[in-house]
Amino acid sequence: MNDCIFCKIINNEIPSKTIHEDELVKVIMSIDPVTNGHLLILPKKHYTNILDINEIIVTHSLKLTKDKLYPLLKEKLNCDGLTISENNFLGQEIKHFHIHLIPRYKDDNIDFNIIKENINDLDEVFNNLTK
Numbered sequence: 553m554n555d556c557i558f559c560k561i562i563n564n565e566i567p568s569k570t571i572h573e574d575e576l577v578k579v580i581m582s583i584d585p586v587t588n589g590h591l592l593i594l595p596k597k598h599y600t601n602i603l604d605i606n607e608i609i610v611t612h613s614l615k616l617t618k619d620k621l622y623p624l625l626k627e628k629l630n631c632d633g634l635t636i637s638e639n640n641f642l643g644q645e646i647k648h649f650h651i652h653l654i655p656r657y658k659d660d661n662i663d664f665n666i667i668k669e670n671i672n673d674l675d676e677v678f679n680n681l682t683k
């Protein structure tokens with residue numbers, strides 16, 4: 553039995569505020585928005601995260617964002633920018649791949665709470681990544 557809440561939304565077993573739907577994805581409003589117009593792009597097929605996603609979904613989602621969703625958010629909500637994010641494991645509440653589209657506004661005061669003491673020397677991190 554599939555208990556995935558996003559699969560249930562895709563199958564219309566759970567209602568959602570759907571902004572766009574095509575053969576590959578469903579785009580819904582987040583029920584816990586960070587800003588006004590926070591959208592989630594859900595692949596219709598269940599993928600867990602970036603490690604198993606089909607790249608066609610990612611390409612399709614970014615093209616859809618560029619051609620339709622971002623222009624819609626700009627036109628209707630007058631946002632000043634757009635943050636695109638996708639969480640894997642940490643920060644990923646629902647284990648069904650999804651892309652967040654977070655409209656940004658000049659006064660939204662979004663703070664990613666970066667703790668500078670946790671940031672190591674740039675050369676040290678670079679050396680670790682490239683050795």
Ligand SMILES: [Zn+2]
Nearest residue numbers: 556559598648
């Ligand atoms: Zn699912």
